[in-house]
Structure formats: structure tokens, C-alpha cells
Amino acid sequence: MSSLSPTVQTRDVRQLGINPNHWYVVARSSEVSNQPINVVLWGQAIALYRDSTGKIHALEDRCPHRQVKLSHGQVIGNELECAYHGWRFNSTGECAAVPYLAENQKLPNCQLRHYPVTEKDGFIWLFPGKDQPSVEPLGLPEWEHLNYIATVSVINTQAHYSYLIENLMDMYHGHLHEDLQAWAEASLQDIDEDNHRVDAHYIAQSYYKIDKIWSISQLFFPALRRLHPEPLDVSYVYPHWVSTLGKDFKIYCLLCPISETETKAYLIHFTSLNAFWRLHKLPVWFRRFIKDSLFGAAQKLLDGLVVQDVKMIEEEQQAYLQNPHRRNFELNRALVSVQRLMRSQVEHG
Numbered sequence: 001m002s003s004l005s006p007t008v009q010t011r012d013v014r015q016l017g018i019n020p021n022h023w024y025v026v027a028r029s030s031e032v033s034n035q036p037i038n039v040v041l042w043g044q045a046i047a048l049y050r051d052s053t054g055k056i057h058a059l060e061d062r063c064p065h066r067q068v069k070l071s072h073g074q075v076i077g078n079e080l081e082c083a084y085h086g087w088r089f090n091s092t093g094e095c096a097a098v099p100y101l102a103e104n105q106k107l108p109n110c111q112l113r114h115y116p117v118t119e120k121d122g123f124i125w126l127f128p129g130k131d132q133p134s135v136e137p138l139g140l141p142e143w144e145h146l147n148y149i150a151t152v153s154v155i156n157t158q159a160h161y162s163y164l165i166e167n168l169m170d171m172y173h174g175h176l177h178e179d180l181q182a183w184a185e186a187s188l189q190d191i192d193e194d195n196h197r198v199d200a201h202y203i204a205q206s207y208y209k210i211d212k213i214w215s216i217s218q219l220f221f222p223a224l225r226r227l228h229p230e231p232l233d234v235s236y237v238y239p240h241w242v243s244t245l246g247k248d249f250k251i252y253c254l255l256c257p258i259s260e261t262e263t264k265a266y267l268i269h270f271t272s273l274n275a276f277w278r279l280h281k282l283p284v285w286f287r288r289f290i291k292d293s294l295f296g297a298a299q300k301l302l303d304g305l306v307v308q309d310v311k312m313i314e315e316e317q318q319a320y321l322q323n324p325h326r327r328n329f330e331l332n333r334a335l336v337s338v339q340r341l342m343r344s345q346v347e348h349g
């Protein structure tokens with residue numbers, strides 16, 4: 001007999017929770033200043049702020065005095081001050097000061113939850129698990145690397161995270177994007193999978209070569225396209241997604257699932273300049289200048305892809321809510337592996 005109970009085996013993937021024992025991305029570095037902000041990760045409201053030394057902290061976004069949001073307040077030194085009556089909390093979530101405390105009164109013994117949080121490669125990574133983290137944040141080595149040009153697009157979708165991951169792992173949906181992407185005719189070759197990740201290996205026909213200036217025109221004039229095969233690898237590295245097309249492109253999707261029907265994610269597109277092999281001979285300040293000036297070069301393209309994907313994903317979610325028992329007909333076996341990983345992460349995480 002199987003050790004899994006029937007309810008576990010048949011649990012609907014659209015109602016899955018998350019495995020909290022991973023680092024999730026809750027904000028971009030540039031979004032967090034010494035003015036606190038509110039973020040939500042799987043139903044938990046969190047106040048993020050920088051202290052006077054620039055270090056990031058994450059506290060439960062709830063003043064224990066009257067339950068209002070601490071993120072309405074302000075940072076005083078290294079403490080977060082509530083907007084309502086001015087109680088202050090330190091970064092470990094203890095009440096550190098009450099402005100009207102009488103001499104015969106003690107500070108209230110309230111303890112807010114504080115989360116492990118770290119800033120890495122332009123993003124704020126937060127660990128919502130109860131124990132100390134035993135894994136590292138994924139990280140994006142290309143973020144600082146001078147040979148990579150970054151573009152960031154934000155995905156806000158009213159859908160369970162599984163719809164987004166399945167969309168990203170299923171390259172046959174290239175059909176939807178037609179003229180917006182640099183490849184066509186994806187074909188799944190092989191899948192590698194374990195308890196942490198699914199790697200789906202596709203071959204696609206690419207019409208782009210970064211070091212050939214003519215290739216850019218093909219993005220706009222389909223009649224000029226000259227196709228060549230390139231490996232297109234997409235990976236679900238739980239809970240995030242990474243993809244490479246040949247040697248020219250790398251894309252990450254960093255997830256912040258908000259609820260069963262809402263997901264935020266950051267899509268980061270890197271164009272590699274490695275094909276310009278003499279680049280490293282240029283002075284670093286100049287390479288930095290090029291990297292910074294070209295930041296966001298693919299913005300229109302990336303935002304356009306996101307709009308198309310989000311429309312489909314939200315329609316899937318709506319259809320599911322209206323008729324949760326209707327079955328899909330799925331032909332892409334990568335999605336079977338993806339759902340298996342989501343389930344096992346939640347059940348054994």
C-alpha cells in the first residue's frame with residue numbers, strides 16, 4: 001500500500017500552499033528605503049525597512065498595541081515607530097519604547113515575529129520558515145557582472161503560483177507571443193528532475209545573434225528571419241524559475257506567492273555581451289557605464305510578454321474557480337514533473 005493518504009495523492013495543485021523553508025523575493029532593493037513598506041507573502045503581512053546603517057529588517061506588519069500596520073510608521077535610528085501612538089520596536093520585534101510610559105509602568109512584554117531577510121543581487125530575499133534557514137537564496141550572479149544587461153518586469157497576477165510556473169515551463173506557449181520573442185518552434189527533448197528542481201530541455205529555432213547587428217532587425221521584420229537551432233533550457237528551481245536560450249539570454253522569475261489566487265513575481269531578463277570577446281579589454285568604468293545605460297533595454301518586450309501571459313494565467317484561474325472539477329488535457333510531460341515537485345515540496349517541506 002502507498003504511504004500517501006488518498007487526500008494527499010489527489011490534492012488539487014491549485015490549492016497547494018507553499019513550502020516556507022525557502023527564500024522568497026519580496027521586493028527589489030530599490031523599493032526599500034528608511035521609509036517602511038508593506039509586503040505580503042502567503043497571507044503574512046510584513047513591514048520591510050532599512051535601519052540607519054542601511055541594513056534591511058522584516059517585522060510582522062502589525063502593531064501589538066491596536067493591531068494597525070507598523071508600515072504606516074517611520075524608522076527612528078534602528079527602530080520602527082508606529083504611526084498611531086508612537087510605540088517603538090527593535091529589529092527583533094520587541095517593544096523598545098512607549099513615549100507616554102509612566103514611571104510605575106513597565107514596557108509591554110509583546111513580541112512581534114521577525115523574519116530572516118537578506119539583500120542580494122538587487123533583491124530582498126525573505127525566509128518565512130519557522131526554523132533557521134538551511135538553504136541559501138538563489139541569487140543572480142549576472143546582476144553585478146559587467147557583461148550582462150538587465151531588464152526587470154514585475155508580474156502581478158490574480159492567480160495561484162502554479163499557473164505562472166506552468167506557463168514558464170511550457171515553451172509550447174510560444175504560440176501566444178509570436179512576434180515578441182527571439183525564438184520559435186520549441187521542442188521538448190529531455191527532462192531532469194529531483195526533489196529540488198525540474199530541468200526541461202527544449203530545442204528552439206532562434207533568429208537572434210547578439211553580436212550580429214543584422215539580427216536585431218529580425219525582431220521587427222519577420223520576413224528577414226534566419227533561423228538556427230539553440231538549446232532552450234527552463235528550470236523550476238523551487239520556488240523560482242530560471243531559463244537560458246543559447247549563450248545570449250538568461251531569464252529569472254523570482255516568486256512571491258501572496259495567496260491562493262494572487263502571485264507577485266519579478267522577471268529579470270539578462271542579455272549577455274560575452275559574444276563581444278574583446279569587451280574585457282575596455283576600462284571597467286566604461287563597461288559599467290554601458291551596463292547602466294542599457295539597463296531596461298528590453299523593457300517594452302518584456303512587459304509585452306508579461307501582459308500576454310498574465311491574461312491567459314488569470315483566465316485559467318477564473319475557469320478553475322468557476323468549475324474546479326473540469327480536467328485539462330495536458331500533453332507536455334514537463335508539467336507533470338512540475339506538479340509533482342510542487343506537491344512534494346509542500347508535503348515534505
Ligand code: FES
Pocket residue numbers: 063064065066067068082083084085086087
Ligand atoms: S497602535 Fe501602534 S502605538 Fe498604538
Ligand SMILES: [Fe+2]
Pocket residue numbers: 167173177305309
Ligand atoms: Fe510567456
